[in-house]
Amino acid sequence: MSGTDPALLTAEAMLSAYARRRLTPVDVLQAVTERVARLNPALNAFVAMNPKALEAAGESAMRWRAGRPLGVLDGVPVTVKDLVDLAGFPTRRGSRTTPTMPVPDDAPMVASLKAAGAIVLGKTTTTEFGWKSPGDCPLNGITRNAWHSDYTTGGSSSGAGAAGAAGFGPLHIGTDAGGSVRIPAAWCGLVGLKPTYSYCVTNSADLVRSARLRNKDTAADGQPNRR
Numbered sequence: 001m002s003g004t005d006p007a008l009l010t011a012e013a014m015l016s017a018y019a020r021r022r023l024t025p026v027d028v029l030q031a032v033t034e035r036v037a038r039l040n041p042a043l044n045a046f047v048a049m050n051p052k053a054l055e056a057a058g059e060s061a062m063r064w065r066a067g068r069p070l071g072v073l074d075g076v077p078v079t080v081k082d083l084v085d086l087a088g089f090p091t092r093r094g095s096r097t098t099p100t101m102p103v104p105d106d107a108p109m110v111a112s113l114k115a116a117g118a119i120v121l122g123k124t125t126t127t128e129f130g131w132k133s134p135g136d137c138p139l140n141g142i143t144r145n146a147w148h149s150d151y152t153t154g155g156s157s158s159g160a161g162a163a164g165a166a167g168f169g170p171l172h173i174g175t176d177a178g179g180s181v182r183i184p185a186a187w188c189g190l191v192g193l194k195p196t197y198s199y200c201v202t203n204s205a206d207l208v209r210s211a212r213l214r215n216k217d218t219a220a221d222g223q224p225n226r227r
Helices: 011-019 023-044 054-065 108-115 157-164 183-186 204-216
Strands: 046-049 077-080 119-124 147-150 171-173
Touching: 023 046, 023 054, 023 077, 023 119, 023 157, 046 157, 046 183, 054 119, 054 171, 077 108, 077 157, 108 119, 119 157, 157 171, 157 183
Parallel strands: 077 119, 077 171
Antiparallel strands: 046 119
């Protein structure tokens, strides 16, 4: 991997390097955190960093050395938007009015990421409650575009857009109702995906809502209702 910044690799390239023992998850995480330390002060992509990320990367490295990766994302750094619950961190939603107490449980999507071995680097900024396009909020201030700091990232997944464009790892979890992933992706030169509604659950309340929607749209034999 000579001459290649590990932080700029795709998830697929990282996994290939781990399997071939050319890199370890610790190498990658250290490269990513170095970029964060150097570039994030001007961008403001993060609400909080995960102090246990390096420990998790070390555990992933041991699994790769033993030839027993945990899942399809073992050792790949990811970030999580601050509309999504991450155990041990408050979910502030970009607002000064929200509770400051850490939440006890991971959102289903975060639990799935961890089960696949992903390393959660930290939580990224959002517009207040995810309800506007420019990338700023009362709680965390302005998040700036990595291509030009005079420009906005777009929103509401503003921190995810900035982090992706700045090379803070390959995968960044946002949320999207009316463009909140797709707008920052477009404005930051990234690829953004809005999954089918109810198939990618963000928080526990969404899990209940998702189950109700699926039950409503599915007949007793398990086939979709065709009304």
